[in-house]
Each structure stands twice: as C-alpha cells, then as structure tokens.
Amino acid sequence: MGLQLLLIDSESNTVQGFIPANRMFRYEDNLQANSVYRLNKFMVTDCKALYKVSDHRKSILFIDQTTMTELVEENHQIDHQKFRIRSVNDFAAIVDTDTDLFDVIGQLRLISGDNLRSPTTLETAPQVIGTRAKDRLFLHLLMKDGETIRIYLWDKIAAQFRERWNSNQNQPTVLLLTTVNPRTIGGAVTLSSTTSTRLFFDTDLPETEAFMTWLGEGRENLPTVTSSSSAITKLETVTLKEINTFIQNEIPQIASFYCFATPTEVLEQYGWYYISCRCKTKLGKTETSLYCPNCKKTNNVGIIRYRFEISVRDENNDVATFVIFDDDGKKIAGRNATYFLNDSNEENARMPDCLKSIIGGTYKFEIKLTKFNFTATRQTFSVSRMIDGNINSQTTTGIENINVQNAEGDTDPAIGMPSTNTHSKASETTEYSEKRKEKRPRLEN
Missing domain, CATH: 2.40.50.140 (Nucleic acid-binding proteins)
Structure with missing residues (x-):
C-alpha cells in the first residue's frame, strides 16, 4: 500500500516512484502535481511488473532518509506531461495482463451511462445492481488509424467527465485519457479507467489541440470505422x-x-x-x-x-x-x-x-x-x-x-x-x- 508517482526529469525521461503508506505523512502535505522537486537519498529498485506508467526499467523508492524539497523560484525547463499514447493493436497485445497502463486519444463518437446530465454523482444516484459500481460512463473513441474502441469510466473519473461535459458550452470533440487498463469484455478489447486516470479535452493540451487540428484539416477524409471497431459492440453483454x-x-x-x-x-x-x-x-x-x-x-x-x-x-x-x-x-x-x-x-x-x-x-x-x-x-x-x-x-x-x-x-x-x-x-x-x-x-x- 502506498502512493505511486510519475516523475519527469529535465531530459523528459520518466521514472515511476513509490512512497510506502507508512512514510506518506512526511510528504503528502507538500506533494502537488506539476511542481518541481529535488530528491535526495532515495533507493533505486527494479520497476514492478504490474500497472506500469513508465517505460523505465527502474523505479525510485522513498525511504526514511529521503528528502524532497520544492524548487519554486528556479526556472527549470521540465515538461509537465509526457504521454504514452497507444493504438488498439497495442492495447490488444497486453489485454488482461495488468502490466502497462497506457494513454489513449481520440474523437468522441458515443457517450452514455449513469446520470450523464447530472452535475454530480450525488444527484439522483443510479440504482446499484449486484456488485456493480455506483457510477459509470462508457464512450466510443475514434482514433487516427480508423479504429474505434470502447472505454469505461468509473466512479471519480466518471464524475469528473460529467462535470467537464456539462460545464462546457460547446460539447468537446477530442478526449485524452491517461493510464487506462485494457480489459476483454464480451470478447472485445475495451479500456477501463483506473484510480490514476486523468482526462483532457479539446484545448487542454498541445496533444489534444493537434488532434483537433488534424480533425479540422482532414474532416472530409476521416478514416472509416474498420472491422475491429464493430467488434467493440459485437459480442458484448x-x-x-x-x-x-x-x-x-x-x-x-x-x-x-x-x-x-x-x-x-x-x-x-x-x-x-x-x-x-x-x-x-x-x-x-x-x-x-x-x-x-x-x-x-x-x-x-x-x-x-x-x-x-x-x-x-x-x-x-x-x-x-x-x-x-x-x-x-x-x-x-x-x-x-x-x-x-x-x-x-x-x-x-x-x-x-x-x-x-x-x-x-x-x-x-x-x-x-x-x-x-x-x-x-x-x-x-x-x-x-x-x-x-x-x-x-x-x-x-x-x-x-x-x-x-x-x-x-x-x-x-x-x-x-x-x-x-x-x-x-x-x-x-x-x-x-x-x-x-x-x-x-x-x-x-
């Protein structure tokens, strides 16, 4: 148990970090995404095989002697984000293995699920059937290569999507999701959100803006949905x-x-x-x-x-x-x-x-x-x-x-x-x- 981190250095290399639960009290008040820190006296270990968010073979482990100092005034040219965007074939290669949590970007084609028009999950909460999660959304994303894949958003990330969706005057076109887990549902490869998933819409990032530009330039030649996309709905229960x-x-x-x-x-x-x-x-x-x-x-x-x-x-x-x-x-x-x-x-x-x-x-x-x-x-x-x-x-x-x-x-x-x-x-x-x-x-x- 503990907190997983994705760390980026000045050369845009990424490495996975881990703070054990018994050491969280030392760092949790100062941790903030997209801030720059200097780390001292940490341990380098082999990267774990499951739920990887970095391609690096090693990881950083926070120990009792580790210190973390935030650098506020210094001007460091360090990227705030680095994505590992993959295609349907890449996700299919690792489906149901729980190894890498890759990122995905595409054009929204279908949105449905619990309380789509509600601003929060607490408003007219959906009925829970069996052990199913209380809150979910499912999407269809069309990618550049013409493949369409189905994505399930659960709990907090579903609520965040709903809040962003309903707060925008113009409905978003492009969505980028991080650290999704490929699962087989009904014989088809689907993607499920995780607790570390973040979402970005149209103009939030250079990557989503570039995808929107590509859509605008190539709208007349948008790729048709290929046969693998029909398998997204085929054979699903x-x-x-x-x-x-x-x-x-x-x-x-x-x-x-x-x-x-x-x-x-x-x-x-x-x-x-x-x-x-x-x-x-x-x-x-x-x-x-x-x-x-x-x-x-x-x-x-x-x-x-x-x-x-x-x-x-x-x-x-x-x-x-x-x-x-x-x-x-x-x-x-x-x-x-x-x-x-x-x-x-x-x-x-x-x-x-x-x-x-x-x-x-x-x-x-x-x-x-x-x-x-x-x-x-x-x-x-x-x-x-x-x-x-x-x-x-x-x-x-x-x-x-x-x-x-x-x-x-x-x-x-x-x-x-x-x-x-x-x-x-x-x-x-x-x-x-x-x-x-x-x-x-x-x-x-």
Whole structure:
C-alpha cells in the first residue's frame, strides 16, 4: 500500500516512484502535481511488473532518509506531461495482463451511462445492481488509424467527465485519457479507467489541440470505422436499456450484442412460421406461383421455417420483443416446422405448445441489430441464436425426441443438444418422410 508517482526529469525521461503508506505523512502535505522537486537519498529498485506508467526499467523508492524539497523560484525547463499514447493493436497485445497502463486519444463518437446530465454523482444516484459500481460512463473513441474502441469510466473519473461535459458550452470533440487498463469484455478489447486516470479535452493540451487540428484539416477524409471497431459492440453483454440507448445515440449500422433475458410470453398473434425460399427470404405470392424478392426467381415449392415473436424481460425489468427464427425454433420444438403442419390446415395452423416451453427460463441471446432498428416504429430485435439455457426439446405429444442436426452433421454446442450417429445429416430442407414433403406449400402453374 502506498502512493505511486510519475516523475519527469529535465531530459523528459520518466521514472515511476513509490512512497510506502507508512512514510506518506512526511510528504503528502507538500506533494502537488506539476511542481518541481529535488530528491535526495532515495533507493533505486527494479520497476514492478504490474500497472506500469513508465517505460523505465527502474523505479525510485522513498525511504526514511529521503528528502524532497520544492524548487519554486528556479526556472527549470521540465515538461509537465509526457504521454504514452497507444493504438488498439497495442492495447490488444497486453489485454488482461495488468502490466502497462497506457494513454489513449481520440474523437468522441458515443457517450452514455449513469446520470450523464447530472452535475454530480450525488444527484439522483443510479440504482446499484449486484456488485456493480455506483457510477459509470462508457464512450466510443475514434482514433487516427480508423479504429474505434470502447472505454469505461468509473466512479471519480466518471464524475469528473460529467462535470467537464456539462460545464462546457460547446460539447468537446477530442478526449485524452491517461493510464487506462485494457480489459476483454464480451470478447472485445475495451479500456477501463483506473484510480490514476486523468482526462483532457479539446484545448487542454498541445496533444489534444493537434488532434483537433488534424480533425479540422482532414474532416472530409476521416478514416472509416474498420472491422475491429464493430467488434467493440459485437459480442458484448448488455442490458435491454443499453441496446435502446445504443440505437438512440449511434448512427444506423449492423451490430450484435449478447443479452440475458427471460421470455414471458409467446406472441401468437404474429404467427409462428413463414414460407421461405432456399435463401431464407420470405416468399411472396402471385396468382400462380411463389416469388422470391431476393433471388428474383419464381418458386413452385416453398420451405416452411419457424418465425415467432416472444416478449422478454431482463433483470432490470425492462421489456422488449425478440424474434426467434428457424434454427432456434427447431432446437426448442425438436421438430422441423413442417411436422406441425402435417395434419393442419395451413392458414388455420395453431402454434405448437412446445414453442411455449421457454417461458419462464432465463437465456443468453445473441441479438443482431440492422439499420431497420434505427428507424422502426414497432421495435423488435432479431435473435441470431440462443446460447445458454435449458431448452426442452420434447414436444407435448409425448413423441420420442429427435436430434436436430445442422448441415455438417453436428448439433449446436451452444444449446448443448446431444449429437448422435443414428440420424442422418439434416439440411434446412430435410423432411421426415415423403408424406411430409407433399405437405410443403405448392402452387402449380
């Protein structure tokens, strides 16, 4: 326990310093950032391997004989700051190692979090869920190389950001953050603030001013967000509220998230299947045939696939509507959708009760947002897959379970349905018998 220091000499070399807790009383009243001191009788030790803020291999340890004298009147040409600004690739190389705490600079692209408009953390304090911190903000920063990275600010640094953000008449464009710790969240590299993090806006420093100048000169040629930036939001576990906040604040785009939620109702009024082309696009009907608007082809035979909507609720009691598609529908029901149309009139086919077996369970959903979600009047979220949860694959008719396999012959390990060699490979168009094949919708010319 103690106080970590970053010291800069007249040649702009940096070295890490450390004052043990039992010696703090000697120096804490005189310590002030950006002041110049003369140090005598200190110990030089190897720099520690964790949480480094300097590239120097050695560090300075304050001992009982160490003296520190402030030099007020002397004119010393010593830099007040020295940054170690790094790129996304540099952060990815040391993610989750807790070694170096580098600095980052970029253009603010998205800001969201607790009490963003409140001047202090004490005003309408957010509700704490579990062990989560009481105060946080998260940002997207676009860097010069076109990479975008997500940053989490916690507690005091979040409050400082909020105070600066709300006190500026013109909203800042550029942000520089020091000593951030790279962490993997939801499969993506993110940056988290530390207790030593400081923040600087537009004109605070020559570095931020230079970045603003570059933005002004190259605004027409700003780098596009590269594929790695999409991974910032892809595969991250978020709440329903955070998904809606993302839609409200971001530009229309394609993005994916993980979300834990509990189905509360299957919305029968929106149906449970559709007739598709082999490309999975819903077929349109003409007087004599079925037509695929994607392939631009006429189809006499369509494929029955699951598509049904469920109402879900997350741990914060926020609600949303998810759309489940064929792959997950087969895992839930244990049958292809055609099976349940075998003895039913197509237009009056009742929703199979087995699809309602997921009600009350908690599952991990992979949600895919498209540009449609940013303009939709009735918001629904497409489920790419259901990853966790105990899915009952047995129908209510008591018929023996059938393992549904993918085109490669393996079951989806995310759901955990057992694989078997007693069943042949089943593609999207596999039917259980020739009789069921005849039940697929057919229009003769």
